[in-house]
Amino acid sequence: MDFAGAYTGDHLWFMLQGLGVTLKVALIAILFSFIIGCLLGTIRYTKIPVLSQLTALAVETIRNLPLLLIIFFTFFALPEVGIKLSVVNAAIVALTVFEAAMISEIVRSGLKSIEKGQIEAARSSGLTYLQTLWHIILPQALRRMVPPMVSQFISLLKDTSLAVVISLGELMHNAQIINGQNVNFVIPILLLAAVMYFIVNYSLSLVARRLEARQV
Structure with missing residues (x-):
């Protein structure tokens, strides 16, 4: 092991650049997967004829596929039908699709956790179904969804490492490049x-714990 040789200024900067790419891809994927996941979860909860069933089929299909397969499909298969994405965009799209399916289930479960009595009381007071959903159900459900969503976002950030298979210049990709220079760098760089x-x-995770504590 050569810690001194592994932890040079250039190597540390290269690792930080990789971390920057990891965070960039993760944050963009988190934003889009949250928006799409909330939409899909709400559609499934409202049980709109046909649309809800089609949404459920798509979500369950994606949730039962390995993320690695989705990454390969996005980067290698889509160009065959005329959709060519850069490495970064392919990683973002793959992570967004996969995580949106996961988040949609969190959203659906959160919406279902609201007591029916509150919904019935809101409807009896004259609110429409959409008003009840927007003003009564969603605000309460979102508070309950935050901790599991944060946990899912943590998983998303770790899953960015799978994009190394398409040579995304994220943290693990850069770690592998440095490791290839000298076998004595492997342990120090992996530890870093x-x-x-x-x-x-x-x-x-600390954010998730604090949010959970507020709800107790």
Whole structure:
């Protein structure tokens, strides 16, 4: 093991650049997957004829596929039908599709957790179904959804490492490049990558714990 040789300024900067790409891809995927996941989860909850069934079929199909397959499909298969994405965009699209399906289930479960009595009381007071959903159900459900969503976002951030298979210049990709220079760098660089992942993910987990404590 060569910690001194592994932890040069250039190597540390290269690892930080990889972490930057990881965070960029994760944050964009989190934003879009949250929006799409909320929409899909709400559609499934409202049980709109045909649309809800089609949404459920799509969500369950994606949830039961490995993320690695979706990444391969996005980067290698889509160009065959005329949709060519850059490495970064392919990773974002794949992560968004996969995580949106996961988040939609969190949203649906959160909406279903609201007591029917509140819904009936809102409807009896003259509110329409959409008004009840927007003013009564969603505000309460979102508070209950936050902790599991944060946990899902932590998983998303870790899943960005799978995009190394399409040569996305994220943290693990850059770690592998440095490791290829000298076998004595492997343990020090992997330890550094582990520390970086831990700091980011543990910070998010602290946020989730604080949010859970507020709801107790």
